[in-house]
Structures are given as structure tokens and as C-alpha cells.
Amino acid sequence: MLIRRPLSEWLPPVFSPLFFTLFFLVLASSFPSTREQEDELVxxxxxxxxxxxxRSADKQNLNVAGAMSYALDVINGRKLDKLQLPLNVRLxxxxxxTQGDTLLSTKHLTGMLCNKTVAFFGLDHSCQVEATVTSAWNVPLISHVHQHFHEDVLQILRDRVERSSAQLRHHPGTGGDKSSSFMKFGRSVEIKEDGFVYKHHSNDEVKDELNKVNRKCPRITYVSELPGRSVEGNRMPLIVFSRHPEKHVPLDPEFRYMANMHGDEVSGxxxxxxxxxxxxxxxxALNPxxxxxxxxxxxxxxxxxxxDGWNTAYATKMKRNGTTNPGKGRQNSNDADLNRDFPDLDRVVFGDTWLTLQESEPRRGVLLESKYFRDPERELPPGIRSYRYVISKYQSSLLNHKLQPETxxxxxxxxxxxxxxxxxxxxxxxxxxxxYDSAADLSQMSHYEKSPDDQVFQYLSRVYSSRHPRMSDPEFLGCEAGDPHFSANGGITNGAAWYSVSGGLQDFSYLGTNAFEITLEIGCEKFPDAGELPGEWDENRQALLDxxxxxxxxxxxxxxxxxxRVPIPNAVVLIHNLTEDAKNAGGERIRHTITTGYQGDYYRILTxxxxxxxxxxxxxxxxRxxxxxxxxxxxxxxxxxRADFHLxxxxxxxxxxxxxxxxxDVSILLEDAVDEALEDQSAP
Incomplete structure (x- = not known):
């Protein structure tokens, strides 16, 4: 939580005459001296x-950083009569x-020096690393101490705040009320790393950033958008990375990250x-x-x-002095929770009476193989069925509402x-x-509902959680008192064991497509301040890649x-697990099938x-x-x-x-035991 202090405690050092005098003394040598140079922007x-x-967080210093940033704006704007910059110079x-880490501090300092940083601000009580490195390189270190305001300069600041919200330019929206504007300096400060600015990007800015990436890397990127608009007509942009970004190529798997389904949850x-x-x-940079x-x-x-939800959440945050109204912006503009809006294919798996099928019975865990899902127009062998057909044929039965445009x-x-x-x-x-995210018995709000690929999903989830420094840390006891202690299980959970969700994206993706999908909860605070974003990137970067x-x-x-040799699309791929271990005696059928794509290629994640x-x-x-x-x-x-099949x-x-x-005879394939010798296919 940000500790509020009187304004006079934070801003005086930046605006005092002594500060500016020292500031220009250390920078004087950097100014151009000839008329030719003066025409060039420095x-x-x-x-x-x-x-x-x-562990050493001191968020008070965000306010100091914001005040400094604003002070430079004042100087750049030629607001001080006594201390005018040359017209071609900007600060x-x-x-x-630093996250309180000495090595990280040293890394940042040396990197900035190589990037032609000409001077550093330093807190007078905690600048040991800065003092050592700047002294070694003979770079000025400007220490700020608490002094009294210069009244004329303070009046300039007040006048500017009252005239406009320009001091909040780091935020992609309008400013808040005047009484809270000073405190927003710390929350609003842009943090730049490797040329990237950490901030809360508006919807237009999201597309702009993806276009920037495309301009930098046109050969391996393609910018597009989802096929539809939000309730309010906003686009949902996306970017694709690949050697062949505009098309699918067989044997190169397709991967997807999606975020901000709940508008007030912004870290992703x-x-x-x-x-x-x-x-x-x-x-x-040829990073291998x-x-x-x-x-x-x-x-x-x-x-x-x-x-649309993000717009609502962001506007609420600005009006509430940097805090969000819990739940405000979570839904879309029709007040619908998008993560409850998908066709509830879990009900198909569990044999819910929504489906008007003869001889319906509970089919817990039996996926894509029900003899009741037979297509009269295109017969498949009895016992094998794809849910893509189920969605199209039974859409009215699977949905008791109209899909939201985003969904x-x-x-x-x-x-x-x-x-x-x-x-x-x-x-x-x-x-x-x-x-599964949804329990078979909807009266059970918390019940472990195992999918046929439970072992695979646990493995995939641990890949992410184990690379995240806090998610799997046994000392992390949850975001709030009373929260489940997920880290005791390696930072992972079965969705329904946490709480049951019907109509969610991850179960729809698993049951309605070939994709294995998980949900990643990556932050305690739903709409963190911009200053938190660099730390979140550091925590998640390697997990994202792995x-x-x-x-x-x-x-x-x-x-x-x-x-x-013509590709066969929509062929069904079944798996039997022959691995003998403590959980499996060998020969167990994994009751979840996938199908080949239109080019005859298939991909099946297995441990x-x-x-x-x-x-x-x-x-x-x-x-087989x-x-x-x-x-x-x-x-x-x-x-x-690699295992190819010619049928x-x-x-x-x-x-x-x-x-x-x-x-x-398909019934042979649906048996768990496999006794006969099989053709062996090893890895290439």
C-alpha cells in the first residue's frame, strides 16, 4: 500500500534553487557550443x-520519482526564468x-551508463551502489535532501495542475481530481527498460505497440485482430510470431496466450x-x-x-486516486462475465439433461467417444465423435443465453x-x-474434478509455477488471510477443487478444440500500479518462455x-498409455481424443x-x-x-x-488393455 506523506516532504528537493543550480553545474559540460550543434536536438x-x-520495496520513492519526472517537464517547458535550457536541449x-538487490542495481547502473546516462539522482541515505559506480566512472550523482519550497516554483506547479491534467501524461486517459493529482505522480511515472515503456496502455496504444513490433520485425510477425468487435465496437488486436507468421505450416505447433478477459485484471x-x-x-539479437x-x-x-471492461476499470482507477473499485470493469459492457459465457461442454461430458439425446447417461471423463454423438450426414465409426460436431449440432441445447460478441x-x-x-x-x-474448471455435481462448489489428462495438466501447470519465484514458494501463504495455500502443492490447483466455474474458456478449449489450456493467476492485485509492472515482467519472463x-x-x-498421399483431415487420434508407474499399470486408455487438421497434421501433448x-x-x-x-x-x-500414418x-x-x-472394429480400440506386439516408433 502506498504510504501517503505531505507534499512538502517529497517535492522540495526537486524544485529548490539549490537543486537546479547543482543540476546545471553537472550538466553544463554536455551542452553544445557551436551554432551548428545548437540546431540539433540534444x-x-x-x-x-x-x-x-x-523484499526491500519502498513504494514511497515512486512519489519521489514522479516529482523528479515532473520537475524535468517544468524545466523542459521553460517555466523557470532563472534557469533556462538552451532551445535544443531536453532532459x-x-x-x-532494483528490487533491493545489489547485483541488479549494479547491472542497471552499468547498463544506463553504456546508454549515455549523464548523471544520476541519489537518495542521500541509500545510494551506496550509485556512489561507488558513479565515482568509478566520474559521473555526477545528485543527492536530494529535504528543504523548504521555493514559493514561486510551487505556485507554478499548482497553476499547471489546475489548468490541465497534463502531468498525468504517462497514463492513457484523463486525470483525476485536483486534490489527488500530486499523489498520482508516483503512480503515473513511466518506467523504461530496453526501449520499452512500462505503463497501462490504452486500447489504441495496445494496437500501436503491436504495430511497432511488426515494424521492427516484419519478417517474423503478423498483426491482426480477432474476427469481431466488442459490444462498444472496440477491436481485439493480436500479433503472431513465426518464420511463417501469416499461415499454418504442418508440424510447427500453434501456441496461444490471451489476457484481460476480465477488464479489471490487467497484468497479463x-x-x-x-x-x-x-x-x-x-x-x-540472436538470442538462441x-x-x-x-x-x-x-x-x-x-x-x-x-x-470495454478495461476502459471502465481504468476510468474507475483514475477517479479513485489510483485505486480500483473491486469488480468494476470485470464484465463487458453488457455486464456479462466472459469467463462464464462459453458453451458449457462440461455438461456434455457429465451427461447433463440439457442435451436432448436418447439414452443419455452420466459419462464422467469419457471425452469425444460417446456413441450418442453420431452424425447422420457423415457417419464416423460408432464410439468415436468430435465435439466440434457437438457444438454445431447442439448449440441451442448447450447455451441458455446468446453469446457475447467478444466470446x-x-x-x-x-x-x-x-x-x-x-x-x-x-x-x-x-x-x-x-x-476441469467445473464440477460434475454443480451443488459442490469445491471438488477435485479430474480430466483424462490430469497428469499432463499438472505437469504443464508446474512448468509455469516452478519458474515463477513466488508462485511455488512455500513461504508464500496466499494474497490475503484465508486464501488457499497453493504453494504447498507447487503453486498449482485443479480449477473445480478451488471453486467450480461453468462456461469457462479453459474447459471449452480442452473439450471443443485440440488445445490444452490452463489459466494463470499472476498477481494478487487486479489492477496494479504501473510501477509494479517491471517486477511482474521479471517474475514471469522465464515462465512465459518455458x-x-x-x-x-x-x-x-x-x-x-x-x-x-493426400492429407486426411478430421482423422481421430486415440492414445493408450503403456507406461508402467505407480499410477498406471500400463495399457490405460486416455479418454480424450484429438483430430487432424485440414492438412492432415496432428499434435498430441504427452509427458x-x-x-x-x-x-x-x-x-x-x-x-496404430x-x-x-x-x-x-x-x-x-x-x-x-514423429509418428506418421498412411491409412x-x-x-x-x-x-x-x-x-x-x-x-x-472400433470396440477393440476402446479397450484399456493392449496385449499384442506393436510397431515401435522411436524419436528421430
Whole structure:
């Protein structure tokens, strides 16, 4: 919580005549001396370091930073008669969060010095690192101490505040009431790192930032938007990274991050903008980790799913002196919670009576394989069914409301692209949340509802939580008293075990598409101050990268006609787990299938072990083989085990009636035990 202090305690050192006298003495040598040089703009950078996150957080210093930033604005605006800058000189402040870490402080200082910072501000009581480094490089360190205001300068400040809200230019919106404007300096200060400005970006600025990235890296990026508009007509922009950003290429998995579904939960929104710049910059810098990831993965970043809600939440924050009204802006402009708005496919899995199907019965955990979902227009073998068909055929039964335009745009996008892995970001806790999100018995508000891929989801969730310094820290006991102690389980939770959610995105994605999706709660405060954003990026950066890599874990391949080599789309891929361990005796059928894409390619995330992969399609004999899945290595292009299938079309030549009957009998595939020898397919 920001500690409020009298204004006179923070601003005097910046505006005192003594301060400005010292300031110009240390900068005088930097001014141009010839008429030619005076025609060129000279920008002088002043550095300031303090700790606003981490164990040594001192958020009071955000106010000092904001006051300094504003003081430079006053100087640049030629508001002081006695201390005028040359017309071609401007001052700019660079702000860094040290998190109370000496090594990080030293890193920031040396980096800024290499970036031509000409001087540093330093707190008189806590500038040991600054004093050492600046002394070594003979760079001025300007210490500010508490002095009395110069009344004339203070009047200039008051007049400016009363005339406009320009001092809040770091925020993408209007200022608040005059009584709180001074305190907003600290909250509003821009923090720049590697050329990126940490701030709360408006909806227009989100698109602008993605376009900036595209201009920097046009060969590996493509900027677009979801196919639809929000209730108020706002766009939902996105950016794609890949060697082939504008199209899907078989065997390169599709990955997706989405954020800001709840308009007042903003950390993910800003993280994805920062991640876009990072991927571009590091790719150009030949960072091997980023180059490998982008070259072998098609990465989709969608920062703003609820632009209308964000507008409401941001306006509320400004009116309330930097604090948000809990829940204000969470919903869209129709007052709908988008994470409760998706077709509730969990009810299909659990056999809810919404579906008007004959012989309906509970089917807990049996996915995509119900004999009741038969398509009379395109028969598949009995026992195998895709939920994409269920959505289209039973949409009126699965929904008791009209889809929101934002939800509809999301569904169109995620069903049109063969995503393999995905995550969506929220605020309010620190935990990685995995399916099922909804309990089978809706009267149970908290009940562990295991999906068929529970082991895979736990693994994926731990990949993220273990890379986050606080999410899996046993000493982190929750955001507030009484919160669940998620870190005791490694910072992960089953969604329904936490609290049951119906109509959520992650379960729809798992059941309605091929993608495995989790929900990432990445911050205790829903709408943190801009000064918190650099720390959140530092906490999440490696987790973001490592989670994306998991889209290469498992098995992938191409399914084609054995004679024509034509791709076979919508072929069904079934998995039996042959790995013997404490939880599985071997031969267990994983009751969740995926289907091939329109180019015949498939991707199935599996943890390391031994599996049987079976592929079948109408009019073909099914085929299966044994594969081994290995842990991820450095070469992502070869990380997933490759298993291609060439299916024989019916009626096949050279097979007896008994063989044809065997290879078209789907009931054999649905048995848990696998006794016969299987063709072995090792990793390439």
C-alpha cells in the first residue's frame, strides 16, 4: 500500500534553487557550443534507481520519482526564468526498479551508463551502489535532501495542475481530481527498460505497440485482430510470431496466450505487450532460446479480450486516486462475465439433461467417444465423435443465453486455428489453474474434478509455477488471510477443487478444440500500479518462455492416404498409455481424443513415457503404433516424437474378410488393455 506523506516532504528537493543550480553545474559540460550543434536536438538522460518491488520495496520513492519526472517537464517547458535550457536541449529521466538487490542495481547502473546516462539522482541515505559506480566512472550523482519550497516554483506547479491534467501524461486517459493529482505522480511515472515503456496502455496504444513490433520485425510477425468487435465496437488486436507468421505450416505447433478477459485484471495484458517486444528484440539479437522458439513455433499473443471492461476499470482507477473499485470493469459492457459465457461442454461430458439425446447417461471423463454423438450426414465409426460436431449440432441445447460478441470472436479464432497449447491470464491470486474448471455435481462448489489428462495438466501447470519465484514458494501463504495455500502443492490447483466455474474458456478449449489450456493467476492485485509492472515482467519472463516450449512435448505427425498421399483431415487420434508407474499399470486408455487438421497434421501433448497411438477415419482401416515420448531437448524442431500414418482406403486389396473386420472394429480400440506386439516408433 502506498504510504501517503505531505507534499512538502517529497517535492522540495526537486524544485529548490539549490537543486537546479547543482543540476546545471553537472550538466553544463554536455551542452553544445557551436551554432551548428545548437540546431540539433540534444537529449540528456538522468538516471534514478530505487526499490519498489521485492523484499526491500519502498513504494514511497515512486512519489519521489514522479516529482523528479515532473520537475524535468517544468524545466523542459521553460517555466523557470532563472534557469533556462538552451532551445535544443531536453532532459529525460530513466527509472529502474532494483528490487533491493545489489547485483541488479549494479547491472542497471552499468547498463544506463553504456546508454549515455549523464548523471544520476541519489537518495542521500541509500545510494551506496550509485556512489561507488558513479565515482568509478566520474559521473555526477545528485543527492536530494529535504528543504523548504521555493514559493514561486510551487505556485507554478499548482497553476499547471489546475489548468490541465497534463502531468498525468504517462497514463492513457484523463486525470483525476485536483486534490489527488500530486499523489498520482508516483503512480503515473513511466518506467523504461530496453526501449520499452512500462505503463497501462490504452486500447489504441495496445494496437500501436503491436504495430511497432511488426515494424521492427516484419519478417517474423503478423498483426491482426480477432474476427469481431466488442459490444462498444472496440477491436481485439493480436500479433503472431513465426518464420511463417501469416499461415499454418504442418508440424510447427500453434501456441496461444490471451489476457484481460476480465477488464479489471490487467497484468497479463501488459505482460503480453512486453513479451511481444522481447521476442522481437531478442530474435534480432540472436538470442538462441528465442530464435529456437520462434523458428519452430507459431506464437499468438492476444492482450486485450475485454477492451470495454478495461476502459471502465481504468476510468474507475483514475477517479479513485489510483485505486480500483473491486469488480468494476470485470464484465463487458453488457455486464456479462466472459469467463462464464462459453458453451458449457462440461455438461456434455457429465451427461447433463440439457442435451436432448436418447439414452443419455452420466459419462464422467469419457471425452469425444460417446456413441450418442453420431452424425447422420457423415457417419464416423460408432464410439468415436468430435465435439466440434457437438457444438454445431447442439448449440441451442448447450447455451441458455446468446453469446457475447467478444466470446463469439474468441471461439471463431480458436476453432479456426489448430492450437496445441494455450494459457489465459488473470489477477487475484498466484497459481496455475488446470481443467476441469467445473464440477460434475454443480451443488459442490469445491471438488477435485479430474480430466483424462490430469497428469499432463499438472505437469504443464508446474512448468509455469516452478519458474515463477513466488508462485511455488512455500513461504508464500496466499494474497490475503484465508486464501488457499497453493504453494504447498507447487503453486498449482485443479480449477473445480478451488471453486467450480461453468462456461469457462479453459474447459471449452480442452473439450471443443485440440488445445490444452490452463489459466494463470499472476498477481494478487487486479489492477496494479504501473510501477509494479517491471517486477511482474521479471517474475514471469522465464515462465512465459518455458511454458511455450511445452507445445513441442509429446507426439506429432502427418496422416495421409496410403496410395495418393493426400492429407486426411478430421482423422481421430486415440492414445493408450503403456507406461508402467505407480499410477498406471500400463495399457490405460486416455479418454480424450484429438483430430487432424485440414492438412492432415496432428499434435498430441504427452509427458515422457511409452504410448500407443491409433488413428482412424471414415472409409479407412485404422492403424496404430507404439511410440516413446522423451523430455524436451534443445532442438525444439525434433523434440516431439514423429509418428506418421498412411491409412488404407476401404475396400483394401490383399486383406481377408477377417482382417478387414478386425481393422474396422472400433470396440477393440476402446479397450484399456493392449496385449499384442506393436510397431515401435522411436524419436528421430
Amino acid at each position: 537529449e540528456l538522460e538522468i538516471g534514478f534507481l530505487t526499490s519498489v518491488t521485492g 529525460r529521466m530513466e527509472w529502474r526498479d 495484458r501488459e505482460l503480453l505487450i512486453r513479451l511481444a517486444h522481447y521476442l522481437c528484440d531478442e530474435y534480432q 532460446e528465442v530464435v529456437e522458439l520462434v523458428n519452430h513455433t507459431r506464437i499468438h499473443l492476444v492482450p486485450a479480450l475485454n477492451p 463469439e470472436a474468441i471461439i471463431k479464432y480458436i476453432t479456426a486455428t489448430p492450437f496445441v497449447l494455450a494459457a489465459n491470464f488473470h489477477n487475484g491470486a498466484l497459481v496455475a489453474n488446470y481443467p 511454458f511455450m516450449k511445452q507445445s513441442h512435448l509429446g507426439v506429432k505427425g502427418l496422416v495421409r492416404d496410403a496410395r495418393s 515422457p513415457g511409452t504410448y500407443q497411438v491409433t488413428v482412424l477415419s471414415p472409409g479407412y482401416l485404422w492403424k 503404433r507404439k511410440v516413446r515420448v522423451y523430455p524436451l531437448g534443445g532442438d525444439l524442431g525434433k523434440a516431439a516424437t 488404407l482406403k476401404l475396400p483394401p486389396d490383399g486383406l481377408s474378410d477377417e482382417e478387414v473386420a478386425y481393422y474396422t
